[in-house]
Amino acid sequence: MASHPWSEQDFIAGNPCLDFINTVGDTDKNRIRERLVDDQSLLTWARYSGMVGQGDRVQLSADALPRAISLREQLYSLFSGLARHTPTAGAWIQLRKELAEAVAHSELNTSDPASMRLEGADLCSRIALDALALLHSGQLHRLKECARCTWLFLDQSKAQRRRWCRTEACGNRARVERHYRKRSAREQD
């Protein structure tokens, strides 16, 4: 399977950890259209997202891809629950192990005293630490899941009425469906 060509359309969440959760999806609530198909797609995602800097050398361990996908689904379970205001303790227990590992091997980045942050040694650790930062960010009231697919995002709109991951994707599909439903209802009358 060819690597997915990442573009701005893959980074709609307003947060790198949520963008990572959105590396799989579908046009409905399935999560079967996988974009992390090989190590290369994981690496190119990491660079595109800024999680790994251009000059940054990253070594991926042999189990990096399955570990990243497993972490991603744990994160989805946790943040999807939070978006629906029904967080599950089970999702947190799974994630806790990855987080403990990430914190244990982290470094404190002191290059900017105004925003010091923990940096993970490898990609999964960086993503896990990013999730931890999001949990503490005070932004969770903006966390939403697309009304049609499983993508998550922070709704930064003033009115807090964003419903879709992307209006031109899920928003349009919903609009077209509404149109056909109305038309078939009219035809049945």
Ligand SMILES: [Zn+2]
């Ligand atoms: Zn969507």
